[in-house]
Amino acid sequence: MSGPTRARRTRPRSPGRPGAGPDARGTEIEVEVGPVAHGGHCVARHEGRVVFVRHALPGERVVARITEGAAEAKFWRADAVRVLRADPARVEPACPVARPGMCGGCDFQHATGAKQRELKAQVVAEQLHRLAGLDLDVVVEEAPSAGPEGLRWRTRTQFAVDAEGRTGLRGHRSHDVVPLEDCPISTERVVGSGVLAQRFGNVETVEVAAGSDGAPPLVVVTPTPGRHAHLPRLPDASVAVRTADGLHRVSGRTWVEERVTVRGEDHAFRVGGAGFWQVHPAAPTLLGEAVLAALDPRPGESALDLYSGAGLFTALLADAVGAGGSVLAVEGEERAVRDARRSLHGREQVELWAGAVEEALVDEELTARRVDVVVLDPPRSGAGREAVAAVAALGARAVAYVACDPAALARDTASLAEHGYVLAGLRAFDLFPQTHHVECVARFVPRAQG
Ligand SMILES: C[S@@+](CC[C@H](N)C(=O)[O-])C[C@H]1O[C@@H](n2cnc3c(N)ncnc32)[C@H](O)[C@@H]1O
Incomplete structure (x- = not known):
């Protein structure tokens, strides 16, 4: 769908690498914007070369400023800086720094929530088609939110600190920190911690985690390596410092409490030191119910929870499996395993292993077990071919794969298919509004059942 393009240079050509020809960075080009691609941008073409354009929507005509334009590069990157023909779903971003050349935290603030979900559905479908050879109609479901649509949902935010000690977020593919006074996708309680109003000294990152129990949020500060951090007073937060030898309490608690209701049952979890927990307040319930629906675990069954986090x-x-069943959970972070132990205290059917999933999966104690159902919730990079092959070898009747990266999900879907497991259902949730991220829960069953 690309049309004719015109180039206008707004900055002098820089020489680029010797012999590599000029670099087009800073050049403005007029392009027809094609489909959305994984990563928060759309695909356009300029003189035969692919250009990934941020701040644009498919079908628009825009003036795009090249942000990465090496002469020898296979593709360039650009920001839409003027819209010549707008999509009807285009809106004014709620945040003053969700704009070209500014904060890199949000990718889609210039689109309505419905349009964002449509774009994410296209990305999930495209990744499954390209990497797993599957053609699926994907729907991305809206997550219920207490705040204005798509805003004030983020209960955990990691801010960076600039040379002057101000907190903010980094630009897109940049180390530069954009100082912030507010972050409209973060909850009032994250912003209310006060970290955006203060200055820090010798600090690299400031993570804020607001638990659902209403207690003051936890601020975890990571100092610049080899330096002693200077912290401002944060009377409305608990504060801890993370160093190579662990987490050091400064004030308040070093953990937050999360309360979750799934299928009418209440659960409480301790999450220490800004450890992993889903960032959208609706996520634990939505994902928990989707995983239970995908696996339908029955009393007396044996379950495996891989990459189990805080449990x-x-x-x-x-x-679900009850006192007559068993659950083996495997998690690499010792601290998360300690948290899970505390939260799951009293459930005799649970066994918690601290260590790498890849190693656990070849442990004879595990391979000799009967396993009926498996939850796989790996980090962004996915489980990978070896872990997937080992999971398939367990012969479970169902696997629920929770994925925060559709490309990793699609790669692992292809590996699961090689080992006899087929995709039997997929739900996708908009748990990261305004960004390009999307969370999926996929159900896999042995091919004979599929
Ligand atoms: C996406 S989180 C899921 C956590 C948990 N299932 C939840 O929903 O809260 C992924 C978890 O995998 C852990 N992890 C990452 N790589 C691992 C590995 N190779 N072996 C074991 N755990 C790993 C991380 O520490 C993190 O807790």
């Missing part, structure tokens, strides 16, 4: 799915599986 969200472990608790749900434990209740």
